Amino acid sequence: xxxxxxxxxxxxxxxxxxxxxxxxxxxxxxxxxxxxxxxxxxxxxxxxxxxxxxxxxxxxxxxxxxxxxxxxxxxxxxxxxxxxxxxxxxxxxxxxxxxxxxxxxxxxxxxxxxxxxxxxxxxxxxxxxxxxxxxxxxxxxxxxxxxxxxxxxxxxxxxxxxxxxxxxxxxxxxxxxxxxxxxxxxxxxxxxxxxxxxxxxxxxxxxxxxxxxxxxxxxxxxxxxxxxxxxxxxxxxxxxxxxxxxxxxxxxxxxxxxxxxxxxxxxxxxxxxxxxxxxxxxxxxxxxxxxxxxxxxxxxxxxxxxxxxxxxxxxxxxxxxxxxxxxxxxxxxxxxxxxxxxxxxxxxxxxxxxxxxxxxxxxxxxxxxxxxxxxxxxxxxxxxxxxxxxxxxxxxxxxxxxxxxxxxxxxxxxxxxxxxxxxxxxxxxxxxxxxxxxxxxxxxxxxxxxxxxxxxxxxxxxxxxxxxxxxxxxxxxxxxxxxxxxxxxxxxxxxxxxxxxx
RNA sequence: GCCCCCAUCGUCUAGAGGACCAGGACGCCGCCCUUUCAAGGCGGAGAUCAGGGGUUCGAAUCCCCUUGGGGGCACCA
Numbered sequence: 219x220x221x222x223x224x225x226x227x228x229x230x231x232x233x234x235x236x237x238x239x240x241x242x243x244x245x246x247x248x249x250x251x252x253x254x255x256x257x258x259x260x261x262x263x264x265x266x267x268x269x270x271x272x273x274x275x276x277x278x279x280x281x282x283x284x285x286x287x288x289x290x291x292x293x294x295x296x297x298x299x300x301x302x303x304x305x306x307x308x309x310x311x312x313x314x315x316x317x318x319x320x321x322x323x324x325x326x327x328x329x330x331x332x333x334x335x336x337x338x339x340x341x342x343x344x345x346x347x348x349x350x351x352x353x354x355x356x357x358x359x360x361x362x363x364x365x366x367x368x369x370x371x372x373x374x375x376x377x378x379x380x381x382x383x384x385x386x387x388x389x390x391x392x393x394x395x396x397x398x399x400x401x402x403x404x405x406x407x408x409x410x411x412x413x414x415x416x417x418x419x420x421x422x423x424x425x426x427x428x429x430x431x432x433x434x435x436x437x438x439x440x441x442x443x444x445x446x447x448x449x450x451x452x453x454x455x456x457x458x459x460x461x462x463x464x465x466x467x468x469x470x471x472x473x474x475x476x477x478x479x480x481x482x483x484x485x486x487x488x489x490x491x492x493x494x495x496x497x498x499x500x501x502x503x504x505x506x507x508x509x510x511x512x513x514x515x516x517x518x519x520x521x522x523x524x525x526x527x528x529x530x531x532x533x534x535x536x537x538x539x540x541x542x543x544x545x546x547x548x549x550x551x552x553x554x555x556x557x558x559x560x561x562x563x564x565x566x567x568x569x570x571x572x573x574x575x576x577x578x579x580x581x582x583x584x585x586x587x588x589x590x591x592x593x594x595x596x597x598x599x600x601x602x603x604x605x606x607x608x609x610x611x612x613x614x615x616x617x618x619x620x621x622x623x624x625x626x627x628x629x630x631x632x633x634x635x636x637x638x639x640x641x642x643x644x645x646x647x648x649x650x651x652x653x654x655x656x657x658x659x660x661x662x663x664x665x666x667x668x669x670x671x672x673x674x675x676x677x678x679x680x681x682x683x684x685x686x687x688x689x690x691x692x693x694x695x696x697x698x699x700x701x702x703x704x705x706x707x708x709x710x711x712x713x714x715x716x717x718x719x720x
Numbered sequence: 721g722c723c724c725c726c727a728u729c730g731u732c733u734a735g736a737g738g739a740c741c742a743g744g745a746c747g748c749c750g751c752c753c754u755u756u757c758a759a760g761g762c763g764g765a766g767a768u769c770a771g772g773g774g775u776u777c778g779a780a781u782c783c784c785c786u787u788g789g790g791g792g793c794a795c796c797a
Binding site for chain 1: 721726731732743745754755757758791794796797
């Protein structure tokens with residue numbers, strides 16, 4: 219078996235499978251904590267494209283950086299992506315024919331490939347210390363030259379190199395980039411992109427701890443896992459020529475590339491977990507965004523439906539996605555529009571669904587969920603169309619369960635009414651409500667409108683006083699329905715309480 | 721500093737030479753509905769298509785330059 223076939227699992231490991239005929243895409247997050255929205259953004263289109271063309275979507279964990287590794291993140295990644303509804307066909311937890319799907323479990327594969335490049339002269343060992351590298355880089359920059367490694371170690375034996383000083387004990391393996399020529403690739407979204415080889419750095423492929431860098435690992439894995447379309451953020455464009463070179467040296471076919479625009483924050487820089495609290499998927503979940511709304515919104519960033527529809531689901535993306543319709547500019551993440559979309563989806567929810575989704579938020583706020591009195595099925599219809607985010611629900615619902623509220627008694631005084639009049643009105647209202655035959659919205663409205671008319675006050679004046687008394691706020695769901703849900707006893711109690719505050 | 725990518729209303733976008741003195745959505749403003757807040761309906765303001773050169777009978781659409789923005793330049797991904 220020749221060296222190159224040994225390195226090319228494609229020819230031996232698997233027998234042809236019909237399921238492998240379609241495209242294969244992957245999302246490859248690093249386990250550095252809560253996954254970034256950008257990860258979901260790209261994954262959404264990956265999955266859509268894979269589904270559209272009957273291919274596969276793969277999840278691979280790129281855990282080659284032990285320093286940045288965060289213990290729980292793998293679970294966080296699984297949870298967040300699944301919450302959004304993005305399911306993978308192959309991955310560390312579900313397995314698949316090209317595993318393992320964690321790079322830390324494939325170290326020897328990368329080492330073999332580095333060895334291969336060393337043998338073919340496309341790579342060399344480097345003993346330069348980090349200090350020296352930093353110094354060299356600085357010097358080059360001062361000379362206004364592209365900052366690159368100066369190749370001090372190229373062509374030298376370990377002994378020769380050590381004699382020169384500033385060497386560390388364990389070498390790295392660097393790729394040996396050609397001095398001349400051009401390396402180019404065709405991006406599905408941007409077209410042809412070219413780089414001059416002389417400007418490309420001799421990238422480290424294998425670190426001194428034996429782990430690969432991203433550059434070696436992606437290429438080896440994408441090939442080994444038969445990835446046909448490499449999708450990722452625009453930030454990777456400038457390292458792509460290095461990857462292209464590796465494919466060439468290994469004698470492998472190049473995958474298609476698609477670099478998505480970078481999601482940006484309001485200052486136009488890329489969204490980062492450091493600067494933007496909403497950069498993680500977890501944030502959206504915790505703040506009560508519906509996964510279908512987030513997904514819809516993400517699909518609207520940098521992509522649009524051919525027919526211009528703005529409200530659509532994942533199946534519509536599957537049906538219509540194409541790389542050609544992805545725009546080139548990095549969209550600013552507009553939470554405002556997301557809120558609108560989220561509110562739209564919330565209004566669409568069935569009562570039962572809404573109640574279920576609200577459960578965790580109400581519980582967290584210490585509000586009753588099961589056996590609540592008044593029951594949520596009565597309350598939720600009143601707040602549903604007022605919600606933009608599920609997390610707002612507790613504040614809208616709380617007053618139903620608070621026998622006594624905190625509010626300025628002055629709020630009870632509607633414009634143009636003095637204390638005595640208001641007190642009198644409240645007293646009269648109490649009487650009417652006590653006498654009301656049925657305590658439903660219709661009856662209440664009739665009775666109270668009549669009262670306002672008799673006392674010659676504007677309905678709004680009376681109603682606002684009652685609203686504050688019953689809901690402890692000048693802003694509330696419709697008054698009579700609210701009163702009906704509260705029930706006679708609670709309403710009378712609150713009105714009496716209000717009366718006594720004046 | 722060097723390299724790369726990008727450029728249509730505040731924001732997301734439609735637009736792939738004539739159908740555009742540029743369409744939609746969010747936001748904003750006004751009116752209607754109305755007991756508050758929402759939701760909903762109707763209407764409005766908002767882009768000399770970054771600027772300048774070309775190409776063409778004709779350019780938001782093609783080319784070049786300038787400017788602006790972004791990204792990359794680690795033994796991080």
